[in-house]
Amino acid sequence: VTQLTAAGAAGAAAAAGKHVVLLTPGPYNETYFEHTFLARYLGITLVEGKDLTVRNEVVYLKTLAGLERVDVILRRLDDAYCDPVELRQDSTLGVPGLLQAMRAGNVLVSNAPGSGFMETPAIHGFLPGIARELLGEPLLLPSVPSWWCGEASARAQALAQFSEAFLMPTYPRGLAQPWEGPRLGMELGLQRLADWRERIEQVPDLFTIQADLPLSHAPRWEGPHIGSRAAMLRVFAIADGRGGWQVMPGGFTRLAGEGQPGVSMQLGGSSVDTWVLSSQPAQPAPVPATPMLGAAHPGRAAKPLAVSSRAAENLFWAGRYAERAENNVRLCRLVLGSIESSDERDDSVLDVIGELVVACGLLPTGAPQPRASLRVFERSLVAALAESAGWTSVGQNLASHVLAATEIRNRLSNDHWRMILAARNDFGDAMAAACTGASGSGDCGYYDRPRVLAALDHLGMQLAAISGAQGDRMMRDEAWRLLFIGRHIERVSTLSTFLEVFTRHGALLHRSGFDLLLHLFDSTLTFRALYPGRTDVPALVEQVVIEPTNPRGLYGVLARLRVKLGQLTPPASPAGTGRTPLPQWLPAVEALPGWDALCRRDESGQYTNLVQACDQLSSLVGQLSDEISARYFSHAGMAGVRVRP
Incomplete structure (x- = not known):
């Protein structure tokens, strides 16, 4: 099967400097691989419906730089889903207002x-006549023999000629059918036409009869043996900008699903590599004299593709989920590795543990507290680690990280992507093996404590590897800065919560609480090297708050976050709105309480300044996260636009 794609018009527009996008239903569509391949090959932006917005009958792409006008859309989305305003109202894939923007030109x-x-199978019966009428020549490749039953003579001919044939629906599958039973289609196999004659005569236009066309087969490895599946080759041709068409090298070979007589990606089909064999040694491919679409011209810097707000938002949350999972795993390891069945531990430390696991989403509000029963608390915590726990557990954070990474798959190296999937899958398997009878109700039944701790240890190493991939294997563009910002917002929020809860409960005055906080800040080795034998709060504050070189020192994290915020390009905004620059949403380190103030006690012996500083930072980064979402992702209040040159 040869397909002439509408990419020709899109290619000509791209060559003319227009902003061209390819609209896809998204990564869960069965042909998404083909969409991404075409977008990369043509050098155009791959978008989903939520990436686009219509303002004043003009289509814009939501990007980090603001709203950029879109001139051409190469649509790979079904008609009915394109515009929820005028077509299917339940569509979440389309662009509201798209049809009106088209009418306005x-x-x-x-x-x-x-x-x-x-794409209706009925058109196949008319292709020979269309070719003779429009081109004055027959089809180079014959069409599959088809008869549209809405044409009386064609219907009579087909019913007289065949006893069995494929009975195809003329119209899209979403339309209602005037009979009970299965829908028509090639997946049902050959049909006895005599059994359908009465229904065909009642509503003939709904039916198209196609002859059985045996397809070529390709080998396919199916477990212990090599099997065979029906195969079809799909190739593409694009306009070359000079009035001609060029067939793109290679193509997609699709294989039928198991037990299917026809090839359909919606029915379990798959793609395989297409090899073109030659009797001669392969010659080196010549370098094209003219640049590909979207490529840089000689002497001119390459234009980076626009970073959509959707991609940036998922990068931002990928950073937050990865950091959140890492902090929660560290907390769980310390809690499960340190609590005992006896009541020897200080009550203040038990109160801290109970409050932290709730604050970090590891247990819901109202869950059993460690003071009441350490055993019940521990069982509840272990049961809540699983993805199915029903709240923001470690498993849920890993699942959310996978979802965010799926949306930005094209920005991740293969190793990075595999680590993200492995972290979720390995942890789920390990917890299933270590715990039986677990549920979200707070009862884990039986669990193997050493195996649970081993699962958390292994997950901690995987998350550390993911952190390294984020920092070392990604382009340092503005989207990556959003990932960095998301991770550091989460870090400031979590570390502030840790320090505030420990300080407020007076747990830092006990050796067990002091050591636990050092572990949570991942600063034990450094602190013991710099302050051997000391367990005083001033030394702790110096290391985990003031010290700028500590990667988890609170003020140092804040300073690095403000630097990255300042490096983000402000999105276009209407004149006079006076948006506050993002770095100003956070105080400079110099404006925060210094070491003397943080270590000062009030009349009741409490470190009030330290608690207030932590509360302030936690609140401010929460407001900052909302502002970034409104400014860069949803573009709330962004009536003005920035037209990409």
């Missing part, structure tokens, strides 16, 4: 809504 949609009729 402000955007060209290649594969315009309505062109889907070309």
